[in-house]
């Protein structure tokens with residue numbers, strides 16, 4: 434009985450730790466887009482009440498592909514704009530829409546919905 438309780442407590446604490454790590458640390462530092470076999474730095478971005486992840490870290494000089502998946506019907510998020518790279522895309526609900534570009538210069542570049550309410554950041558190193 435007490436043994437079970439300790440296990441439940443440990444699992445609970447581990448879960449809290451994971452949530453803190455995931456939402457706080459990962460969000461603060463951003464997610465590094467992994468290099469795929471096609472030579473792209475590729476990252477899936479969930480569009481639902483915002484962008485997840487909302488900070489994406491890439492290396493300069495290698496092509497990037499962001500795969501936006503919109504899982505909501507709110508009109509706010511139906512477009513995504515990447516003005517620094519002259520890119521924009523319509524995001525039909527439930528479809529994966531890739532946006533490709535080559536980040537040549539290091540820096541921080543915003544992406545946002547057409548109204549600028551949802552915002553994300555691309556960090557080029």
Ligand SMILES: [Cu+2]
Pocket residue numbers: 508509510546547548549550551
């Ligand atoms: Cu919007």
